[in-house]
Amino acid sequence: MHVPDGFLDARTLISAAGLAAVGLGLALREVRRHLPARRVPLIGLAAAFIFAAQMLNFPVAAGTSGHLIGAALASVLLGPAAAIVAMTAVLLLQALMFADGGITALGANVLNLAVIAPLVAYAVYSAVGRLAGESLQGTLLATGFAAWCSTMAAALACAAQLAASGVVAWGTVLAAMGGVHMVIGLGEAVITMLIVAVVARARPELIAPAATAAAPPRHRAAVAYGAMLSIGLMILLAPFASSLPDGLEHVAERFGFAESAIAAQPALLPDYTVVPLAEASPWLATVAAGAIGALVAFAVAWFVARALAAPGRTTARH
Amino acid sequence: MLRDRVLSPYQHGSSAIHRLPAGAKLAAAVACILLIVLLPRAAWGAYAAIGASLVVVALVTRADLYQLLVRLLLLEPFVLGIALLALLRPGGVPLFLSMLTKSTLCLACMILLTATTRFSDLLAVLWRIRVPSLLVTTLALMHRYLFVLLEEMERMQRARRSRTFVAGRSSSWRNSAQVAGQLFVRTSERAERVYLAMCARGWKV
Amino acid sequence: MSLLAVHQLAYRYPDGHEALRGLSFSVEPGERVALIGPNGAGKSTLLLHLNGLLPDRTPAVPAITVDGLPLVEANLAEVRRRVGLLFQDPDDQLFCPTVWEDVAFGPQQLGVREPQLSQRVSESLVRVGLAGFEERLPHHLSRGEKRRVCLAGLLACDARLLVLDEPTSDLDPRGRRELMALLTRLPIGQLIATHDLEFVVEICPRAIVLDGGRIVADGPTLELLDDEALMLAHGLERPHILRHRHPH
Numbered sequence: 226m227h228v229p230d231g232f233l234d235a236r237t238l239i240s241a242a243g244l245a246a247v248g249l250g251l252a253l254r255e256v257r258r259h260l261p262a263r264r265v266p267l268i269g270l271a272a273a274f275i276f277a278a279q280m281l282n283f284p285v286a287a288g289t290s291g292h293l294i295g296a297a298l299a300s301v302l303l304g305p306a307a308a309i310v311a312m313t314a315v316l317l318l319q320a321l322m323f324a325d326g327g328i329t330a331l332g333a334n335v336l337n338l339a340v341i342a343p344l345v346a347y348a349v350y351s352a353v354g355r356l357a358g359e360s361l362q363g364t365l366l367a368t369g370f371a372a373w374c375s376t377m378a379a380a381l382a383c384a385a386q387l388a389a390s391g392v393v394a395w396g397t398v399l400a401a402m403g404g405v406h407m408v409i410g411l412g413e414a415v416i417t418m419l420i421v422a423v424v425a426r427a428r429p430e431l432i433a434p435a436a437t438a439a440a441p442p443r444h445r446a447a448v449a450y451g452a453m454l455s456i457g458l459m460i461l462l463a464p465f466a467s468s469l470p471d472g473l474e475h476v477a478e479r480f481g482f483a484e485s486a487i488a489a490q491p492a493l494l495p496d497y498t499v500v501p502l503a504e505a506s507p508w509l510a511t512v513a514a515g516a517i518g519a520l521v522a523f524a525v526a527w528f529v530a531r532a533l534a535a536p537g538r539t540t541a542r543h
Numbered sequence: 544m545l546r547d548r549v550l551s552p553y554q555h556g557s558s559a560i561h562r563l564p565a566g567a568k569l570a571a572a573v574a575c576i577l578l579i580v581l582l583p584r585a586a587w588g589a590y591a592a593i594g595a596s597l598v599v600v601a602l603v604t605r606a607d608l609y610q611l612l613v614r615l616l617l618l619e620p621f622v623l624g625i626a627l628l629a630l631l632r633p634g635g636v637p638l639f640l641s642m643l644t645k646s647t648l649c650l651a652c653m654i655l656l657t658a659t660t661r662f663s664d665l666l667a668v669l670w671r672i673r674v675p676s677l678l679v680t681t682l683a684l685m686h687r688y689l690f691v692l693l694e695e696m697e698r699m700q701r702a703r704r705s706r707t708f709v710a711g712r713s714s715s716w717r718n719s720a721q722v723a724g725q726l727f728v729r730t731s732e733r734a735e736r737v738y739l740a741m742c743a744r745g746w747k748v
Numbered sequence: 749m750s751l752l753a754v755h756q757l758a759y760r761y762p763d764g765h766e767a768l769r770g771l772s773f774s775v776e777p778g779e780r781v782a783l784i785g786p787n788g789a790g791k792s793t794l795l796l797h798l799n800g801l802l803p804d805r806t807p808a809v810p811a812i813t814v815d816g817l818p819l820v821e822a823n824l825a826e827v828r829r830r831v832g833l834l835f836q837d838p839d840d841q842l843f844c845p846t847v848w849e850d851v852a853f854g855p856q857q858l859g860v861r862e863p864q865l866s867q868r869v870s871e872s873l874v875r876v877g878l879a880g881f882e883e884r885l886p887h888h889l890s891r892g893e894k895r896r897v898c899l900a901g902l903l904a905c906d907a908r909l910l911v912l913d914e915p916t917s918d919l920d921p922r923g924r925r926e927l928m929a930l931l932t933r934l935p936i937g938q939l940i941a942t943h944d945l946e947f948v949v950e951i952c953p954r955a956i957v958l959d960g961g962r963i964v965a966d967g968p969t970l971e972l973l974d975d976e977a978l979m980l981a982h983g984l985e986r987p988h989i990l991r992h993r994h995p996h
């Protein structure tokens with residue numbers, strides 16, 4: 226999801242960089258004010274850890290493997306502010322040392338992966354964590370769903386930037402990136418849950434607490450920022466959603482699905498005039514698609530959390 | 544090891560480019576990238592000129608050109624992936640080519656920069672231009688301990704593999720996650736010790 | 749005036765475990781003293797106290813005096829300068845991006861600026877036998893070299909007492925020999941916690957045996973380490989170098 230140089234236009238680059246700077250600045254201030262001194266070196270070492278963890282292979286199929294993004298993992302292990310700083314450091318290193326992600330696009334990448342992703346992760350983690358309780362299963366469920374949501378949020382933000390720069394139509398990029406990351410997000414959720422389960426068993430005190438009602442106001446502020454971002458993104462989607470069906474059609478045409486679909490329909494519903502949902506209200510269709518994806522993700526997280534938290538697990542051969 | 548070569552882009556050398564101060568090189572690279580990004584889409588002449596200059600710089604550095612090319616090729620797929628999106632709209636071919644060219648030139652810039660400049664020198668530049676100290680410290684510690692952690696990770700993976708008799712996707716996922724989890728625990732314990740070492744030499748946040 | 753004076757030092761971990769039970773000893777300027785004992789005896793805990801890293805809040809009544817300075821909150825920075833603590837894992841201590849920066853770290857915190865800074869760095873590196881290593885990267889160095897860079901960092905702060913935690917633990921024979929030669933060359937007082945009993949016999953005239961948080965013996969090395977009963981009683985053993993020693 227790292228955007229290289231040469232794709233985004235100047236207006237997008239500048240506004241993204243501005244937002245990223247604000248997010249990073251707030252996080253740095255929060256860390257300076259409230260993180261105890263003995264945890265400061267941990268941010269740097271955790272950044273190295275995230276980078277290393279991103280290199281782990283999680284084989285999927287036929288030679289391809291998935292990799293960890295790590296924003297949600299950072300949030301759950303470090304808290305949102307430190308996670309923002311750590312992820313920014315990782316992105317800076319990747320851009321400066323490995324040309325992974327552009328220099329001019331650094332603002333956009335930091336915004337997507339180092340500000341939006343950890344904040345959304347922490348907001349969801351806190352919300353679900355409060356509802357699900359402090360058990361290992363509850364924590365893992367919150368972690369998994371948070372990881373999926375943060376992946377989606379980052380992907381949607383990236384898609385918005387590409388569309389705003391005129392690289393590709395909004396409907397198309399939303400369908401392409403949104404769709405793909407719904408699946409990638411599941412992988413991120415499972416991997417993050419697996420890792421957090423190991424840490425929670427070995428050293429439970431290393432897991433950041435979900436912001437509860439009793440938490441200091443600034444933690445709840447982080448949750449609020451995350452929630453605002455999520456809602457903001459959804460509002461952004463609404464006016465553009467009308468082009469979603471066109472986008473899907475475009476993708477379908479490209480890959481030759483469209484004709485076969487039209488051929489199949491009349492035979493099934495000869496006299497029926499059902500107005501397909503997508504034509505009736507594109508916005509609703511987009512929201513429905515997102516909601517279905519979220520429900521699936523939540524269910525997956527629930528099942529995996531239950532399996533991981535089952536008591537007999539540590540004694541099983543691994 | 545391939546990973547070592549991929550991880551350490553710096554190629555030791557004593558060319559004129561190597562000896563330039565890091566700040567100047569960083570500024571030049573950023574300026575070049577900005578120029579490429581801001582050029583109009585069809586400025587093919589300009590692209591060619593920039594490309595040629597980069598090749599000249601590469602030759603002056605006397606760097607191992609094969610290594611530079613390998614790095615470039617490893618990064619191309621990501622560029623291609625996004626550029627392909629442009630093909631999804633009618634008449635997208637010129638846009639696709641333009642983005643591909645721009646991106647590749649920018650990549651080449653960065654690859655040349657990192658081949659001739661050490662990361663610790665770049666960090667010193669960031670410090671001088673007043674990037675927040677907390678961020679620079681984080682970058683420095685991250686860079687310092689990256690290789691330490693990667694070695695630890697490799698050792699743990701090897702130990703795990705030596706006891707994994709049934710190869711399969713799920714055991715592979717579990718092993719990798721176990722390694723990552725253990726690595727984090729060890730990392731946070733090491734972070735405590737680093738904190739003590741920093742205090743022992745007079746560090747105050 | 750003793751270089752280091754410890755009087756009735758006691759420490760209990762937050763979980764209640766008593767790590768140190770009333771230790772008293774002293775080290776004179778230029779002395780090289782070994783600190784030996786089984787694992788869990790409290791050696792590392794003691795070393796962390798000498799640098800003021802433990803306890804979390806320095807006590808009102810100081811149990812430790814360094815060069816005449818009592819170890820209280822007000823003197824913490826100065827004590828940390830005078831007592832150079834060498835950690836067991838050099839990777840924990842060598843946390844800067846380059847050798848130069850790491851050796852310069854301590855002096856910089858003390859307010860030393862150019863050109864004295866670079867001078868101190870190169871002098872310290874020369875003293876540990878690593879002249880010209882300024883631009884090297886830590887992860888390219890051998891274990892022994894990393895240790896010596898850490899030592900250089902302590903020397904650059906003008907430490908009066910070197911406190912070393914298992915300095916030969918993971919060195920190959922050559923690295924070990926080089927370290928021993930280096931330590932004998934340095935005229936600074938040294939307190940060395942170690943399992944390497946041959947090392948103790950070769951370069952430490954005096955040894956302190958620590959077990960269960962108490963000092964059970966403190967005296968000339970040859971006397972203590974040759975006492976088989978004493979050694980075995982405290983999880984140690986009589987080193988081979990003494991078993992096969994022929995009287996000259």
